[in-house]
Amino acid sequence: MAALVNIQDLRVAFSGVPVLRGVDLALQKGEAVGLVGESGSGKSVTWLSALGLLPRQATVTGSVRLDGRELLGAPASELDQVRGGRIAMIFQDPASALNPVLTIRKQLCEALALHRDLQGNAVKAEARRLLDLVGIPDAGRRLEAYPHEFSGGQVQRIMIAMALAGNPDVLIADEPTTALDATIQAQILELLSSIRREFAMAMVLISHDLGVVAENCDRVAVMYAGRIVEQAPANQLFADPVHPYAQGLIGALPPLDGPRRRLTAIPGTVPDPAKMPDGCAFAPRCAMAAEACNLAAPPLAPIANDRVVACIRAEASRRALLGIAAE
Amino acid sequence: MGRYLAIRFGRAALTIVLVVTFAFVVLRLSGDPALMILGPEAPPEVLAAFRKAWGLDDPIWFQYLDYFGAIAKGELGRSMRDGRPAIELVLERIPATLALTLPAFFFKVALGVPAGIYAALHRGSAIDRAVMMTAVAGFTVPSFVLALILVLVFAVQLGWLPSGGQDSWRHAILPIATLSLGGAAVLARFTRSAMLEVLGQPYIRTASAKGVPWRKVVTSHALPNAAIPTVTILGFMVGTLIAGAVVVESVFSWPGVGRLLVVAVANRDLAVVQCILLLVAMTMVTSNLVVDFLYGFLDPRLRAKGAHA
Amino acid sequence: MSPPLVEVSAISRSYSMRSGMFGRATAVHAVDGVSLTIPKGETLGLVGESGSGKSTTGRIVLGLEPPDRGEVRFDGKPMAAPGTPAWRAQRARMQMIFQDPLGALDRRLPVATQIREPLDIHGIGTPAMRDERVRELLRAVELTPAHGARYPGALSGGQRQRIVLARALATNPDFLVCDEPVSALDVSIQAQVVNLLCDLQAQLSLTLLFISHDLRVVRQISNIVAVMYLGRIVEIGSADDLFARPEHPYTQALVSASPAPGRRSAGRIVLAGDPPNPAARPQGCAFHPRCPRAIARCASEVPALSTLSGDRQVACHLVTGAQARDAA
Numbered sequence: 001m002a003a004l005v006n007i008q009d010l011r012v013a014f015s016g017v018p019v020l021r022g023v024d025l026a027l028q029k030g031e032a033v034g035l036v037g038e039s040g041s042g043k044s045v046t047w048l049s050a051l052g053l054l055p056r057q058a059t060v061t062g063s064v065r066l067d068g069r070e071l072l073g074a075p076a077s078e079l080d081q082v083r084g085g086r087i088a089m090i091f092q093d094p095a096s097a098l099n100p101v102l103t104i105r106k107q108l109c110e111a112l113a114l115h116r117d118l119q120g121n122a123v124k125a126e127a128r129r130l131l132d133l134v135g136i137p138d139a140g141r142r143l144e145a146y147p148h149e150f151s152g153g154q155v156q157r158i159m160i161a162m163a164l165a166g167n168p169d170v171l172i173a174d175e176p177t178t179a180l181d182a183t184i185q186a187q188i189l190e191l192l193s194s195i196r197r198e199f200a201m202a203m204v205l206i207s208h209d210l211g212v213v214a215e216n217c218d219r220v221a222v223m224y225a226g227r228i229v230e231q232a233p234a235n236q237l238f239a240d241p242v243h244p245y246a247q248g249l250i251g252a253l254p255p256l257d258g259p260r261r262r263l264t265a266i267p268g269t270v271p272d273p274a275k276m277p278d279g280c281a282f283a284p285r286c287a288m289a290a291e292a293c294n295l296a297a298p299p300l301a302p303i304a305n306d307r308v309v310a311c312i313r314a315e316a317s318r319r320a321l322l323g324i325a326a327e
Numbered sequence: 328m329g330r331y332l333a334i335r336f337g338r339a340a341l342t343i344v345l346v347v348t349f350a351f352v353v354l355r356l357s358g359d360p361a362l363m364i365l366g367p368e369a370p371p372e373v374l375a376a377f378r379k380a381w382g383l384d385d386p387i388w389f390q391y392l393d394y395f396g397a398i399a400k401g402e403l404g405r406s407m408r409d410g411r412p413a414i415e416l417v418l419e420r421i422p423a424t425l426a427l428t429l430p431a432f433f434f435k436v437a438l439g440v441p442a443g444i445y446a447a448l449h450r451g452s453a454i455d456r457a458v459m460m461t462a463v464a465g466f467t468v469p470s471f472v473l474a475l476i477l478v479l480v481f482a483v484q485l486g487w488l489p490s491g492g493q494d495s496w497r498h499a500i501l502p503i504a505t506l507s508l509g510g511a512a513v514l515a516r517f518t519r520s521a522m523l524e525v526l527g528q529p530y531i532r533t534a535s536a537k538g539v540p541w542r543k544v545v546t547s548h549a550l551p552n553a554a555i556p557t558v559t560i561l562g563f564m565v566g567t568l569i570a571g572a573v574v575v576e577s578v579f580s581w582p583g584v585g586r587l588l589v590v591a592v593a594n595r596d597l598a599v600v601q602c603i604l605l606l607v608a609m610t611m612v613t614s615n616l617v618v619d620f621l622y623g624f625l626d627p628r629l630r631a632k633g634a635h636a
Numbered sequence: 637m638s639p640p641l642v643e644v645s646a647i648s649r650s651y652s653m654r655s656g657m658f659g660r661a662t663a664v665h666a667v668d669g670v671s672l673t674i675p676k677g678e679t680l681g682l683v684g685e686s687g688s689g690k691s692t693t694g695r696i697v698l699g700l701e702p703p704d705r706g707e708v709r710f711d712g713k714p715m716a717a718p719g720t721p722a723w724r725a726q727r728a729r730m731q732m733i734f735q736d737p738l739g740a741l742d743r744r745l746p747v748a749t750q751i752r753e754p755l756d757i758h759g760i761g762t763p764a765m766r767d768e769r770v771r772e773l774l775r776a777v778e779l780t781p782a783h784g785a786r787y788p789g790a791l792s793g794g795q796r797q798r799i800v801l802a803r804a805l806a807t808n809p810d811f812l813v814c815d816e817p818v819s820a821l822d823v824s825i826q827a828q829v830v831n832l833l834c835d836l837q838a839q840l841s842l843t844l845l846f847i848s849h850d851l852r853v854v855r856q857i858s859n860i861v862a863v864m865y866l867g868r869i870v871e872i873g874s875a876d877d878l879f880a881r882p883e884h885p886y887t888q889a890l891v892s893a894s895p896a897p898g899r900r901s902a903g904r905i906v907l908a909g910d911p912p913n914p915a916a917r918p919q920g921c922a923f924h925p926r927c928p929r930a931i932a933r934c935a936s937e938v939p940a941l942s943t944l945s946g947d948r949q950v951a952c953h954l955v956t957g958a959q960a961r962d963a964a
Contacts, residue, residue: 038822038823038824038825039822051755051846061868082725100859139925151910152911153910153911154910162770179684180666180894181685181849181911182685182849182851182890182894183685183889183890183893183906183907183926184910184911185893186889186892186893186905186907187906187908188902188908189895190904190906206820209825210897211894211895211896211897212895214895214896214897215896215897216895227849238897248824249823249824250897251827252823252824252826252827253823253852253897254830254852254853254855254856255852255855255897256851256852256879256894257879257880260855260876262831262834263827263830263831263856264827265824265825265827265828265830265831266824266827266828267828269792269794269795269825270822287890321729323914
């Protein structure tokens, strides 16, 4: 099956400093893919650059295809059709994600007018239906309210309603629950998953929270310093991470049950994008780094079905896996 | 809402009282009007008679109470120089001043706001840098220097325009240009930074992400938000319409309120000075009030608080 | 169990808050009748969502603001009046760490100078001893003297939090209040700081009040955990037991809402409604409007915190010792 969105060798630099250093990622129709990584790993930049939402100082190269059509360098009019219409995006900070001086109705109807063939009263009726759908009580009256009159969780619901306005094929959720309290996060995640089922939408969930991604995605890509270092089905990645960074991330997460163990902290810090090491970007922090790791950055290579890892040690893992399979 | 209004008006009234009081005290402590108007050679008995006639030998607190009592009756006093009511003298000068400040206000807005918006939208471009350099120059060069430069170039060197006076509309061009350029520079800088601040906000990215064309993102999402801080500076400029041209009127010998003020201060013509200051304080305070209510109109976060409480 | 270092009895604190520019002032009960006991050398974790009053509790315990009612006793003695010498002596024994290390540090001073500052203020040791103490503190938080020479802006978030920790430890305090100390840090760095805190606590036999919204981090570091909702403690118990068998419906929802790798979201308790608003606290049990199990009594009567079994206390009409045992 041809991928719905196909990202190849996507690179982004801000004023010459590389922040995205060759990302390959394919998104199939209707699937939920998680992107995890720490701040600065490039998980948000990947999708902002794909949709042309980065400031002009950013130089973007590579290829992002939607149904085979190239998005990078596409004319503005074509991109405006894609944004919101084919690929919608919601963001982290609900408090500032909506325009404070416009009513919810204006902002929702704006999206409907852009992407749907609706006239007059039908626009407002559809706006009300969408608010209902995302669980805003008393939708008809609340349409006339301003963003500051809603709580953070409600604003995120409105953002989701706005994203749905264009009947998109893909929803990019960029840290959608990071700013919310635990019980509200659970509400929003549940809303996202029920809407995804209902609309048969593909979803990219960008999060620093491994638990959030693991529970809500089919497939997970782990990013580090502007690259994907491991990609695998969610359950396999968390049961059996191969890349030392993925192992480190999972080990750094305190368990909520079972015996307490000392956390396996990853030493050091993320490398400065302006002074990226020549070889594997993780090598300076990696307990298993060898001489060869500092020579060249390892490419993403398949180690099993649906699993790719960028680590020279993964070759050994793959042989081990194959060896076990042969026996 | 009623309480809020009462507080605002109360504060405005207090501001006016403070301005008038300050002027009253400073003027009376800084020189003797009798000496200023009659000259140092005037005989002592004439000076004494003058002081008695104008109540200048009363204790200062008595003069002060007297003054406020008169204001309460709507009397703003008479000019010590020619005995005419001060308010008359001031009012007859206002049209001349407005003939400069109103067109200047229009040009400030027409030049400064678009320049600021354009610079913000093309941040870092050659045009942005040019706009900002001009703006910094217009911002830092004092208006009398700018006025003299304009006179030097357009009146002295090129001989296109008169250097002073009030005989035809051509005489107004250089004063208006002086006032406009300085104000436009301030506005351009202000608008640019307000616009840049807004363009960096997440809701601008949200609008782009839902497919709103960039032109519309700017007009319907960025501008309404950037208008909120810009209104502050516009309000301040409205407040200076009456007395904002003191320097320019002096340089171009334009017979407006500003020149009247300069002459009246030099002569310690107390009633005239106080009348002008009262007027200035009132326009300032009024424009501030208007700005406050405009905020409520532009920013629903302020408006809604009032409506729901 | 060791004797208590900190005893908090029935503290309450309310603020008057105006809703909007024109609104009437309403009393917001940030903390309402909170009692806690922290034994020497142990860590009490305080969890709750925004508006639960956990940070206010931390500030009251530390004497940064006075309670309206109730009392805080430190090492057997009541907190002295702020500004007195006795208060200063007590305060030197207790320190606080906040979420935002950059806000807690002065950007214009090298960090070593800032670690040294409390020693200078309290006149501890000779200048040479103080320099040595700064090096020792930097080592304790796993940094080098080279880090000490830098300015806060030149350090990473995790390093800055270590500096704040080193400064807090400078006066050899017995008690540390940590308010969301690792919430702003990335997972891998968070683990470094959590491990460091655990190590230092063991080495220096510190007593900790650890405030966080993150259940995982709280469990990792705490012996006892108290769950707060709208200014009250709804459940308290030993960390492992509380998260393994939460009794209060709110604790159950919190535990269930915490996502875990390897578990799908099926069977999760999703609470309806908005996060609690301290300015409009519901009558009766504050949690009842969102509680999936609420009965009529919950809307009228505030449940008291009562002992369930062992060290577990729960404030819920539906959970009493007998009922819970029967149900189990």
